[in-house]
Amino acid sequence: MQISELVRRADVPLATVKFYIREGMLPPGRSTSATRAEYDEKHLDRLRLIRSLTIVAGLPLNRAKKILAVIDHPEGTIYDMLGRAIEALASSNPSDESAGDETNRYPRAAAALAALPPTYNASNERMAAFAQLDEALLAAEEAGIPITPARLRLYGDHIMAIARAEIDGMPAGDPEAALQYAVLGTALYEPILAAIRRLAHQNLTVNAR
C-alpha cells in the first residue's frame, strides 16, 4: 500500500509516520520509484504497536523506543527480553554509576524487601521497580501514613499470585507476541487493577452502612 493508505488505516497523521521513520522506530517502505514507496501489513502492525505504547499506555518516546529495541533485537531467552522490557517501562532507573549501594540509595525499598514474602528476594536491588517502590513508600511516609510490614506482606502475597497468572498467560511460541503482551499488559492492566480496588473499597463501605 502507499503511505496515504497506511496513514488512513493506522489513523496516525502523515507527519507522525514520517517522524517515526526518521527516528528509526518504523522501517522505511520499499522504494518503487524516486518518489514512491510501498508499505505492507507489517508496517501497519508496527504503527499500531507504537500507538499502543505511546498514546494508549502513555509512555514517553524514549521509553517506547527502548521497548521497540528489545523487540527488534531478540537476545537471550524470552525471560531475559522480558526483564529488559520491564526495566524500560519503569519511570525511574537506578543508574549504573553507583551500582552496589542500592540499599543506601533506596533504604525504604530495602526495608520493604525484608517484609515481602521470600519470593521477592532474587536480586531486586538492581531492578528499576526498586527505585519506584522506594519513591512510593516515601510519598506515603511524607503523608503520615507509612505502610506496615504486615500490610506489605499481604500486598506481596496477593500481588505475586496475580503476577504469576499474568506471566503464565503469556502467548507461547511467538517471542514477539509474548513481549508485546507482557509490556502492554504491565502498563495497561495497572489502571484496571486500580479501578477494581476502588470498586472493592466502595462495595465494602456500601455493605457496611
Next chain:
Amino acid sequence: MQISELVRRADVPLATVKFYIREGMLPPGRSTSATRAEYDEKHLDRLRLIRSLTIVAGLPLNRAKKILAVIDHPEGTIYDMLGRAIEALASSNPSDESAGDETNRYPRAAAALAALPPTYNASNERMAAFAQLDEALLAAEEAGIPITPARLRLYGDHIMAIARAEIDGMPAGDPEAALQYAVLGTALYEPILAAIRRLAHQNLTVNAR
C-alpha cells in the same frame, strides 16, 4: 504562631497559604490586631493535609476541595463519608443526568461486573470507579489485549482481599483520622501496589531464566 512561622514549619510558600485561605480550604487565623493574625497547630495539620492531597497524592485542586468538604461536614456514618470521599477521588464521575443507563454508557465495565466475584455486585453502576474501570478496559481493548473473564475473576478475588484488610485497618473512634487514612491510602498505596507488581514480574522472569 504568626503566619511566617506557619509558612516555615509547613514548608509551603506564603502566597500559597494565602491562596488556600481565600479558597476556603484553610480557615483564617485569629485576628490579634489590624494587621496580625494568630495561627495554631490545627492550621499546621490542615496545611500538611492539603499538601498531602495536592502535592504528594497529586490530586487537582477541585478534587482536594471536595475531600476537605467531606471531612469538614461529617454526615451519616463513617462509611457514608468514606463513600463520598472515594467518589471525589475518582478521575471521572458518572454524571447524574443520565442516571439509570450506566450499563449502556459503560458497557465494558458492566460486562466486567458479571465476571467479577459476587462481592462486587452492590450498586456498582452509580459509582465513579465504574467509569474509571470502563476507560481502563477500553484502553486494553484498543491495544489488542482485551482482558479475559478468568483474569478479571482472579484480579477481583485478590484485590477484594487487599481492600478488606485496608478497610479493616482504618483507625477506629476518630472519623476524621479514618477518612484521612482512607483517602490518602487509596491514592498513595496505589503506586506501592504497582511497584510491587513490577517487582513480582521481574522476580518471576529472573527465576525462570
